[in-house]
Amino acid sequence: MKAPERNTLPKEKHTVFSGGAKRHDRKPPVFLVPRELLDLVAETRMRAELKYGFGNWKLGDRLFFVDCLSHAIVHLIDAPSEAEGEDFRTHLAHAACNLAFIAWALDRGIVTVDDFRKAAELYAATETGM
Secondary structure, rough: OOOOEEEOOOOOOOOEEOOOOEOOOOOOOOOHHHHHHHHHHHHHHHHHHHOOOOHHHHOHHHHHHHHHHHHHHHHHHHHHHHHHHOOHHHHHHHHHHHHHHHHHHHOOOOOOHHHHHHHHHHHHHHHHHH
16 A cells, blocks of 8 residues: 655545445544644633633634734743743643634634734834834
8 A cells, every 4th residue: 555645635535424424524634733732722712711711712703813823933932931920831721822813714704814914014124113
């Protein structure tokens, strides 16, 4: 049996159930994500759900999701300093959640890659005093 080429996904398959229902088998296998990351994100999301309400982040608009990227970057920069009593893992978890929010919004067309480009250009312009 020939090994698949690197960086390629298997062809899409369909599962047909005994009642005739069909499903695309295109979900990536979650076991490929390190368990530690899943745990960090789940713990962070549980705390946020209690604090802000269930699914609060899904109510965000385009600006909210663009801000998620800068917020994730800030968490990664602050992580080593353990600012305000938060530990390194907490900052990593918040960054991962923000990146997941962005992926969710991109998939639904709430935000586009161009929105992030525009934000980066505005930031660069303010940094150079233009």
